[in-house]
Amino acid sequence: MATTTTDTAQTSPDGQSSPGNRPSDRLTPDDYRELLKQLYLARYFDVRLIKEKKRGRLRGTLYSSHNQEAILVGSLYGLEPMDWISPIHRDMPAFFLKDFRSGWDNPDRMGMTIEEVCSQVWGKATSPGRARDNWSHIGSKSKRIIHSTSMLAGTIPAAAGVVLADRLNGLNTVAVTYNGEGSTAQGVFHEAINFAAVEKLPVVTIIENNQWAYGTPTHYEYPLEDFARRADGYGIPGLVADGQDVIDVYNKVMQAVEHARSGNGPSIVECKTFRAYGHGDHDDDRAEKYRPAEEVEKGRKRDPLHVMKARMIEMGILTQEEADKHPAEGKGASEVTDADFPPEVSEYLSRGVNFAVKAPLPDETEGAMWVFKEGE
Amino acid sequence: MAVAVTPDTKKNYLTALKEAIAEEMARNPDMICMGEDIGALGGAFGVTDGLIAQYGRERVYDMPISEAAIVGTACGLCLNGKTVMVEMQFIDFISCGFDQIVNMTATYHYRTAGEVNIPMVIRGPAGAYGGGALYHSQMNEAWFANSPGLKIICPSTPYDAKGLMKAALRDPNPVIVYEIKDLYRKREIEEVLPEEDYVVPLGKAKVVQEGDDVTIVTYGQNVYHALGAAEKLKEEGFSAEVIDIRTIVPLDEDTIVESLKKTNRLVVVNEAPRTCGFAGELLSRMTERAFEYLDAPPVRITRMDTPVPWVKPLELYVLPSVAKITEAALKVCRY
Ligand SMILES: Cc1ncc(C[n+]2csc(CCOP(=O)(O)OP(=O)(O)O)c2C)c(N)n1
Ligand SMILES: [Mg+2]
Numbered sequence: 238m239a240t241t242t243t244d245t246a247q248t249s250p251d252g253q254s255s256p257g258n259r260p261s262d263r264l265t266p267d268d269y270r271e272l273l274k275q276l277y278l279a280r281y282f283d284v285r286l287i288k289e290k291k292r293g294r295l296r297g298t299l300y301s302s303h304n305q306e307a308i309l310v311g312s313l314y315g316l317e318p319m320d321w322i323s324p325i326h327r328d329m330p331a332f333f334l335k336d337f338r339s340g341w342d343n344p345d346r347m348g349m350t351i352e353e354v355c356s357q358v359w360g361k362a363t364s365p366g367r368a369r370d371n372w373s374h375i376g377s378k379s380k381r382i383i384h385s386t387s388m389l390a391g392t393i394p395a396a397a398g399v400v401l402a403d404r405l406n407g408l409n410t411v412a413v414t415y416n417g418e419g420s421t422a423q424g425v426f427h428e429a430i431n432f433a434a435v436e437k438l439p440v441v442t443i444i445e446n447n448q449w450a451y452g453t454p455t456h457y458e459y460p461l462e463d464f465a466r467r468a469d470g471y472g473i474p475g476l477v478a479d480g481q482d483v484i485d486v487y488n489k490v491m492q493a494v495e496h497a498r499s500g501n502g503p504s505i506v507e508c509k510t511f512r513a514y515g516h517g518d519h520d521d522d523r524a525e526k527y528r529p530a531e532e533v534e535k536g537r538k539r540d541p542l543h544v545m546k547a548r549m550i551e552m553g554i555l556t557q558e559e560a561d562k563h564p565a566e567g568k569g570a571s572e573v574t575d576a577d578f579p580p581e582v583s584e585y586l587s588r589g590v591n592f593a594v595k596a597p598l599p600d601e602t603e604g605a606m607w608v609f610k611e612g613e
Numbered sequence: 614m615a616v617a618v619t620p621d622t623k624k625n626y627l628t629a630l631k632e633a634i635a636e637e638m639a640r641n642p643d644m645i646c647m648g649e650d651i652g653a654l655g656g657a658f659g660v661t662d663g664l665i666a667q668y669g670r671e672r673v674y675d676m677p678i679s680e681a682a683i684v685g686t687a688c689g690l691c692l693n694g695k696t697v698m699v700e701m702q703f704i705d706f707i708s709c710g711f712d713q714i715v716n717m718t719a720t721y722h723y724r725t726a727g728e729v730n731i732p733m734v735i736r737g738p739a740g741a742y743g744g745g746a747l748y749h750s751q752m753n754e755a756w757f758a759n760s761p762g763l764k765i766i767c768p769s770t771p772y773d774a775k776g777l778m779k780a781a782l783r784d785p786n787p788v789i790v791y792e793i794k795d796l797y798r799k800r801e802i803e804e805v806l807p808e809e810d811y812v813v814p815l816g817k818a819k820v821v822q823e824g825d826d827v828t829i830v831t832y833g834q835n836v837y838h839a840l841g842a843a844e845k846l847k848e849e850g851f852s853a854e855v856i857d858i859r860t861i862v863p864l865d866e867d868t869i870v871e872s873l874k875k876t877n878r879l880v881v882v883n884e885a886p887r888t889c890g891f892a893g894e895l896l897s898r899m900t901e902r903a904f905e906y907l908d909a910p911p912v913r914i915t916r917m918d919t920p921v922p923w924v925k926p927l928e929l930y931v932l933p934s935v936a937k938i939t940e941a942a943l944k945v946c947r948y
Contacts, residue, residue, distance in 0.1 A: 296744065297744070297923075360923060360924045368922075368923055368924045368927075369746075369747070369922045369923060369924075369927065370746045370747045370748075370922070370923050371744075371745075371746040371923045374746070374747070374748075386747070386748055387703075387705065387706075387747070387748030387749065388706065388708070388709060388748065389678055419677070419678045420678055422677030422678045422679040422682075423678060423679060423709065424679065424681050424682075424709075425709075450649075450650075450678060451649065451650045451654065451657070451702075452650035452652070452653055452654025452675070453649065453650050453652070453654075453675045453677075457675045457676075457677065458677045458678070459677070523654075526653060526654060526655070527652075527653035527654045598924060598926060599924060599926070599927060600926070601926035601927055601929070601930040602930065603922070603927055604917070604919060604922045604926075604927035604928065604930035604931040605917050605919055605930065605931060608918060608919050
């Protein structure tokens with residue numbers, strides 16, 4: 238099964254990194270606690286927005302990352318501040334989770350503030366994109382987040398471009414792109430990865446394989462059990478991670494990142510997960526039209542919060558009592574309350590929400606601005 | 614005794630499209646549907662709802678997210694005797710299939726000296742005013758109007774939606790259909806549709822409202838803004854004729870010229886950007902053909918040369934509106 242593993246020495250033949258040599262072996266108990274807290278925050282972001290929308294306080298479609306948070310948290314945790322990321326519609330928390338290790342409120346952090354991200358969700362002038370485009374279509378050149386569009390897979394070539402520029406400038410950075418498994422059918426996905434492979438560019442392509450692309454199951458998208466095998470055709474490593482397990486995601490993504498940073502070129506990391514709700518919140522009530530309830534129930538069973546808590550209990554760095562204190566896992570937006578989350582998590586996000594609600598709309602005349610750069 | 618028409622026999626724009634496609638599927642055993650999520654889900658808006666249950670995967674394909682492959686495969690199917698309806702989940706994503714449309718499909722008849730024709734319909738939700746932002750609001754018909762070999766239609770009523778869609782599905786050429794998604798479920802425009810089979814022929818404009826003082830030419834959602842402006846103009850003592858061209862390519866010039874002979878004044882409205890938008894083409898053709906009938910310089914109201922921004926105040930700022938049309942038409946009337 239060499240096709241679904243990296244060719245680095247850390248990998249044993251079964252595709253699992255050997256104990257004692259895994260990137261996660263360098264994580265401290267505090268790292269584990271931080272990762273758990275980030276999982277809570279990503280989940281809270283999701284359920285809180287759904288509640289806010291039900292209260293009529295915000296408009297626009299929400300694309301939930303519920304049940305898929307471990308992919309974002311685990312993949313971002315090992316990145317360096319100067320690395321690039323390219324999130325898409327289901328990755329909204331990535332905008333604030335980037336470089337979170339530098340401190341949630343560190344003003345020099347290479348990620349967006351919670352106020353900025355909430356401002357974008359609410360369509361306010363204080364959004365980094367000044368609410369010109371919706372939802373995840375924001376980014377930051379200075380914080381090294383590529384600005385997404387709606388066109389699926391459309392930013393992977395740009396990811397190749399930014400790290401090529403860094404390389405030309407003598408900087409050793411990595412770009413991590415996020416993609417649903419459905420978006421891999423775009424021609425531009427192939428074109429970009431092929432070029433990155435030819436040039437050995439440090440691009441790590443994460444596939445958030447949640448089994449569904451809107452109303453279409455994976456078997457109508459590509460005929461592979463493990464999408465990661467596609468990497469073979471590009472001559473690059475393809476890894477499979479348990480997308481419910483933040484530590485496994487961390488390990489596999491770090492392998493790919495180290496591979497890239499050492500000049501060995503791109504990798505594909507397929508993270509297996511399950512889309513717990515509708516494609517967007519507009520689809521929540523009709524998703525049963527195309528996918529059976531049993532499948533959904535099964536797919537929601539391994540909540541990443543639960544998987545992480547179980548790991549930490551087993552390692553002796555979390556007691557059962559502590560684990561039960563904030564039981565957000567396994568609950569949908571309508572069942573969950575603030576008490577299911579650590580207070581520092583709900584307070585952090587509430588700060589962003591309150592800021593966004595009060596923030597001004599952009600002036601209408603901005604609609605005609607910034608078509609061209611003017612001056613000089 | 615005549616059967617009273619009850620309100621629930623009125624149908625919306627979306628139902629009209631759905632019926633047209635379903636009836637053509639039943640009528641033409643060689644017809645195939647392809648698109649993203651058009652099977653069990655029935656499409657993002659439900660236009661293909663129920664088709665897979667009736668016809669199965671032999672004729673209804675949930676495709677990978679590959680607009681180029683969808684259009685290109687459809688082209689091959691058409692080359693080999695099939696008729697294909699291609700759904701773009703949003704018309705904005707048509708750009709990902711651009712080469713297969715303009716170079717492969719549009720030119721086929723021409724470059725084979727008529728040996729091959731491609732009976733393909735590419736349709737999808739289009740248009741702004743709904744807060745859809747840059748990539749769920751486009752009217753990019755000018756890209757295709759500039760690519761010879763493609764017919765382009767844009768219905769504004771349920772009756773036209775059904776009749777034009779049927780005509781498109783029976784046309785031997787590739788046709789792109791701009792469905793106005795903001796009209797899909799609009800209650801105010803619901804209407805009773807004929808029980809019997811009918812088509813609205815391509816290339817025929819419609820005089821939506823007669824008038825004497827100025828002709829407002831438009832299509833899509835702006836038909837309703839033009840009618841709104843006509844109301845305002847009436848308050849100012851001017852009567853406006855409103856023409857919905859319905860088909861962009863081929864354009865029914867005669868209907869507009871006839872109107873200009875009467876009103877001698879022209880306002881064109883289009884929600885696409887100004888530069889090289891179809892409004893410019895309409896103005897050129899009318900200055901070529903009707904110059905001597907015009908008593909005032911013709912004007913166009915279009916989107917500014919910008920993408921469609923998300924947030925409402927910005928979106929409305931760059932788009933045509935009743936107020937902007939009224940103001941322009943008044944100037945033309947008072948010239
Ligand atoms: C080029 C293009 N075609 C179609 C769409 C419409 N669309 C938006 S999301 C989506 C499904 C994406 O599925 P997947 O890539 O698996 O990501 P997921 O939503 O499951 O995270 C589709 C078809 C689009 N955004 N871009
Ligand atoms: Mg998916």
